[in-house]
Amino acid sequence: MNAVLQNASIPFAHFEQLREARLVIQQEAAALAKLASQLDTDFCRAIDTLNQCSGSVVITGIGKAGLVGQKIAATLSSTGTRAHFLHPVEAVHGDLGRLHEKDVVVALSNSGETEEICQLIPIVRRLNIPVIAITADDNSTLGNLADVVVRLGRLKEAGSYGLAPTTSTTAMLALGDALALVLTRLKGFTPQQFAVFHPAGSLGRKLMTVRQIMRKEDQLRIAHQEDTIRDVFVTMGKPGRRTGAVILIDSDGRLEGLFTDSDLARLLEQRREHQFDRPISHVMTSNPLTISGDATLCEAVDLLSENKVSELPVVDSDRKPIGLIDITDIIGLVPRDETD
Numbered sequence: 001m002n003a004v005l006q007n008a009s010i011p012f013a014h015f016e017q018l019r020e021a022r023l024v025i026q027q028e029a030a031a032l033a034k035l036a037s038q039l040d041t042d043f044c045r046a047i048d049t050l051n052q053c054s055g056s057v058v059i060t061g062i063g064k065a066g067l068v069g070q071k072i073a074a075t076l077s078s079t080g081t082r083a084h085f086l087h088p089v090e091a092v093h094g095d096l097g098r099l100h101e102k103d104v105v106v107a108l109s110n111s112g113e114t115e116e117i118c119q120l121i122p123i124v125r126r127l128n129i130p131v132i133a134i135t136a137d138d139n140s141t142l143g144n145l146a147d148v149v150v151r152l153g154r155l156k157e158a159g160s161y162g163l164a165p166t167t168s169t170t171a172m173l174a175l176g177d178a179l180a181l182v183l184t185r186l187k188g189f190t191p192q193q194f195a196v197f198h199p200a201g202s203l204g205r206k207l208m209t210v211r212q213i214m215r216k217e218d219q220l221r222i223a224h225q226e227d228t229i230r231d232v233f234v235t236m237g238k239p240g241r242r243t244g245a246v247i248l249i250d251s252d253g254r255l256e257g258l259f260t261d262s263d264l265a266r267l268l269e270q271r272r273e274h275q276f277d278r279p280i281s282h283v284m285t286s287n288p289l290t291i292s293g294d295a296t297l298c299e300a301v302d303l304l305s306e307n308k309v310s311e312l313p314v315v316d317s318d319r320k321p322i323g324l325i326d327i328t329d330i331i332g333l334v335p336r337d338e339t340d
Helices: 003-007 014-038 041-051 064-078 115-126 141-145 167-187 191-196 201-206 229-235 261-269 273-277 297-307
Strands: 057-060 083-085 104-108 131-135 148-151 222-224 245-249 255-260 311-315 321-326
Touching (some): 057 064, 064 104, 115 131, 115 141, 131 167, 245 311
Parallel strands (some): 057 083, 131 148
Antiparallel strands (some): 311 321
């Protein structure tokens, strides 16, 4: 067994493992805090360049920086900015055809001297494509080639030997997140737009709109507020699963109130059957809580929970009912962490 393998089995107690792990995380956290404090107008120039891009944001890098670049491209894509990753080696072997003059290239290299990147960027410049460099400083080959340099600063890699890309790639990733999210804010990107790119999984369910999940049309019980309780319940039976509320409207079709099965049960318990032949408006809940069809599932759940109600009328801008949210319809859609 050689010396390298022998060294791999040296005693390393659990408390020492935890101490070293904490040091790694603390060192990376300190680097991120320093990076945040040193951001300057070059960051804003990078944001302006990205915001003015009418093509795609093309991220390039190699090795660990390339892996970070793929994540940054994915984050940009999911937050409303068209983006993709371009491998620098593949680029000079035919993939340059993926670039367009309306694109912006973001090049990642901590040292700024990565050979494959430094060979690619002059070609990109000849195509008149703006280049943003994310690198340690601007006194490097990449820094001198770029239109905008967002500096990481000189970073010490984490760990006993400080060899593996760790702190530097963490800083790159955080800077990429900052670019993507500031750009999202600048573009006015909404949760509803975000939902379009995340239709699946718990995230997609949280961002579903009320319009997607509400009961509507023939699933609703809608009556005039001057109808009697008896008439409403005798004549308004619905096939299939019955909603637990009657939506009550005025002569213009606007929402005036809500009457639920619980309200009916309360009348029976209180022996107030004489009110069955009076207008339902006498016992309805006037001006009930409502929600817009463009609201998210999470907003609906919050309203139901905070106000301790089971039904929520959905209205348009004229306060005319277009649907109903029933708590039994959404309880299975809410991600588990939202119900804890």
